Structures are given as C-alpha cells and as structure tokens.
Amino acid sequence: MAELKNPASILTLIVIGLCAVVPFLAPALGEPFYVIVFARIMIWAIAAVSLNLIMGYGGMISFGHAVYLGIGGYTIGILAFHGITSAWIQWPVAIGACAFISLIFGAISLRTRGVYFIMITLALAQMIFFLSVSAERYGSDDGLNILTRSDFGLSFFDLNDKLTMYYTIFAVLLASVFISWKLIHSRFGVVMRAAKSNDTRVQAVGVSTYRYRLIAFVIAGVMCGIAGLLQANFERFVSPDMMNWPRSGELIFMVVLGGMSTIFGPVTGAFVFLMLSEILSTWTIHWHIIFGPFLVLVVLFARGGIHGLLTPRASRDE
C-alpha cells in the first residue's frame, strides 16, 4: 500500500479515485445510474474486505459471511418497523447484534478446521436465513421495506441526501481498508497470520490461538454488519436474499478474484465481479455462460487474484 511503484498500488489509487469522483463524473457523462452502481459495489467491497481479514489473513474460510450483512440490515429494518429510527440507537444495536452473533458462531465453528469449518459456518448462517424467511411479521421472503433511513438528528448529516449517503459509504470503505491494514501489521495481526501459516508452532511459542481467531472473527462480523446496515439504508429494503448462501459464495469469490491476503484486493475484486456481471447482463440474458468460465480461469491461472498478478514477488504480503 505504501509504495507506488508496483501496478497493484496504482490500480488501488485508480479505484479509490474513481469512487471519489463518480457522483460528479457519472452525471456529467450522462450515466447517473452509475452513482447507484458504485455505491452498491462499495458496500459489497466493505463486506469483502471484512471477509478477507479472516479468510485471507487468518485462513478461516467462512461460507456464511453474508449472514452479517443480513443481521446488520435486518436490525435497521426491524427497529425502523417498530418506529425506532434514531441512528444513535440503530447503529450501536446493529453492531452489537453482529458482535454477539459472530461471537457465538465463531466460538462454535472455530473448534473445527478445514471443510468442517466451511460447513458449520454455512449451516449457522442458513439458520439465520431461514429465521428471516419464516418471520412473517417482517415480510418473510418478500423482505421488509424501510420507510425512513437512520436519522442522526443532524441537519448537516442526513442520509436522505444522496451525496451524504454516497460519501458515508465511501468513508466507511476507506476506514475498513485502513483498519484492516493497521490490524494485520499489529501484534494481533501477526498472531493471526502466523496461526494461519502454522498454528501448532504459534501454540509452541506460548500463544493460545483460539482467542485470537475468535476476536478476528468478531471484528470481521462487525465490519460486515456495518456494510449490512449501510445496505439497508441505501436500498431502504432488506430481504432474506441478502444473507442467503450464494451471497456468501460471491463474497468469497470477490476476495479470491481481487487477491486473497492483499489489503486492497477485495475492493478490486468486488468491482470487477459486480461491474462484469452488470455489463455482461446487459449483453445477453445468458451472461452466466461467460461469467462462470471466467471465474474458473481466474482460480486456475491467477492464484493471487488481480492484485497478486500485479504485485512484484518481492513486495508481496503487504
């Protein structure tokens, strides 16, 4: 992230720069729709960054990560449904709910490894998914409309204002990337990365890795939950589909596509993934026929994802 010599850093700057100017650039080019597309992508990117934290740096392949999008989103939706619209209540409750659920889910699933971890995170997430499907009061399958966005009670900070909404998402995205970067270079992050590479050895120097994995799992859950509460506010709608397992799979793919264990890779991955599906779907309704093989090729031939391809070998792992 620090050095600008390698192409991956340049790509990072281009993506950030593009996000920064789209609200002005897109209308000027006569494509105002792209402001919405970019906002959506950035929300997914936050979720992907959070997944990369545990998957890329901690080796924990969660196949249920989208559940925190749902928990964050539904907290906003349900509170709004009951007339509680203050952001000062909604946001802490949403964050608390994600922290609580991820703590429990993490405590259970981190007792397992490998395929079992993947399956148990999937199963636990689907449990919440089915809970939302069966919640008739909150719209079941059809989802829940959110009549009012989170209200900060501040005249200068109103999420109904399009630019405020957009740049809030943008700021959260930058913050999540920055926080990840700080985390993985801290003592905590070193333990996490070391445990990914050789857990037995970390234990043999006197560190119980379980607690560190669990805290990382919770941090990622909360970060993803924030993406969820932003999504709820942006779309003014939540539905079970936002946390169904294909969403978790797509998150994994964004991370892999952009570059696992690279700081900015997940953001690029989210962009390429969603833009490509956006563009391809305007060409043909059979766009999956092109998209599927593309994803397979990336996994086969670009192990480090886009950022891995663009980063010179010497300065990897940044």
Place this chain on the structure above:
Amino acid sequence: MNDATANISLEARGLQKSFGGLVATDNLSLEATRGEIHAVIGPNGAGKTTFVNLLSGILKPDGGAILFEGRDITRLSAPARVNQGLARSFQITSIFRDFTVLENVMLSVQAGQGHSFRFWKPVAKDESLRGPARELLEKVGLGDRTEVIAGNLAHGEQRQLEIAISLATNPTFLLLDEPMAGMGPEESQGMIDFLKALKGDYTMLLVEHDMDAVFALADRITVLVYGKAIATGAPDEIRNDPAVRAAYLGDDATDDANGESA
C-alpha cells in the same frame, strides 16, 4: 541422582499413552536434572516423538504425571507450558515459511511479553521486539540472514531458526526433537557445536537418532524401546549395557510389531 531431588527440572512419572491398541508410552519415568543434556534414544517407533508431545502438551497422557520445576503440569495446555519456561523444537521443521527470519523470532519475543491483543501499533517498527530478536539471531549465527524469507533458507539454517524460535520464548528447558534431522555431517557438527554452547544455560531433553551427536552431547541417556525406558545412565554405561545392545542389534526378536508412533 538420589541426592539431587531439589535439582530436578523436569520429571515424568509413570507416563502412559496408547493409540487404539498400540501402546506408545508405557509406564515411562524420567528425571532431567537442571543444566544437563538428557538424551532419549531408541529405534524407530520406540515412542520418542510421542514422549516429546506428551511433555510439551500436544498430547495428554492416559495416566501418570509430569512435573516441571516442582509443579504438576500434566493438565496444562501446550501454550501454558511454554509460558512456564518449557519450550520445544520440532523434528519436522516448523517455522513460518513466508515470514522473514527476524519476524519468525519476533513472534516468540512478542509471545513472551504477554498477550497480543494490541491492535494498532505496527510490529515492524517495534524495537522492543526487533532488538531482542536480532540479538538472539546474532547469537545463533543467523545475524546476517534476518531479512531473508524463512522458506528460502538452507535446510541447516532452517534447523537453526527452528531452535532460535524456541529459544526466543525465554525458556529454562528445551525439548529438542531430532534437531539433526535431515542434516549432512558438516551441518550436524555445526548443530552439535551450537548445542554445546547452549549447555549449562538450559536444561535439555534431546531426542536424537544421530548417535555421534548423542554421545558428544549427552550427560545422561535414556533408552526407549516400545514406549518403555529400558535403561538410563551415563553414555559409557549405556554403550556397554547388554539390554541396550540387544535392542539395537535386534537380538530381542521375540517382539513383533514396530508401529511408527505419531
């Protein structure tokens, strides 16, 4: 031996461990006196690595007790034992291959400084970690390799790093599981000299195949056969012990299985 009870660092009392029908550790007792190098030898499948795993806490014994510096540590987790000063190295090189040499050792230093729930300050500039790590690498002869990615080191150097990682946890006791594994004669000699230099500063339990190394280093030797200690004594006593000779020469052909233990 009898007058030195107060001087015992590590003691195993009647350790028992089975894997299914295979008895890997059979009523095994051993005492390691402070400052000595106590070697454990035995044919393949004698249960040497199982013994190390029991002592280091990776495996829990079915019976018996382990005392370290007078405290019962039988039920302590592996990390908790390290924090008490009981460090180990691995037979199969166990380092962080994608970390630099310095980072490998810094993690141990970090672990020795208490919990790592510190989320913000970058480790790379932390002199309280870099300083001691660099000093230790200097001491083990890897001082000019600190910025090399550990996976790119030569095999012998990786074995040195393996021990440096353990040393950096500030132990009083070192469990060394075949430190010479996979080394050529020259590298082995280097490792022997290295361990000799450490002698006195640490109590060591040395599990080793290389008999030259064992006889060059050990103060006392325990011989394991099928999980049992068949003899303990000074190197000369062991060399001339008929039971040991029988076990090694294969005279004792009545026993069947010789399953490799974990």
